[in-house]
Amino acid sequence: MAGLGVRLLRPAHKGKPERAGAALFKPLRQLIESVNQTLPG
Template sequence: MLGILRADPALVADRPGQTMIGDKNYFGAGFETELADAGVRLLRPARKGEAERVGSGLFKPLRQTIESINQTLKAQLDLERHSGRTAAGVTVRVLQRLLALTAAIWHNDKTGAPVRRSLTAYDH
């Protein structure tokens, strides 16, 4: 995370007061000090032996949401086999699949389909 922030300082400079969410392995006094100096607030679960941290009640439902989204992207949209050869190619393929899913959800909602996130009816 620190490497990303060092490589592109505009990530923090252009967005003051950011909050980043990480897992319990994003820890260490030096790490957290460097983030704080950059103006970034870190939310993460407490490690064993640590006192409970602010925002800890958010992590379980948030993780379930993230895992659900990742599963949709990997399984239903087949993003693990995107066939992109360049970063731009991967980006285009990911975005086209997200657009297709969004259009299908919109269509299914407007037509009263019982399952809105399904692309099965369009998989021919």
């Protein structure tokens, strides 16, 4: 993926500072997970 210019975002390791954009992606992830849980199987 690096050859295509794609950079994956993941949580920071324990004891390290949060990565840029973490404040944006946390609420978005919660929203996506809640929608997935409410959808019928």
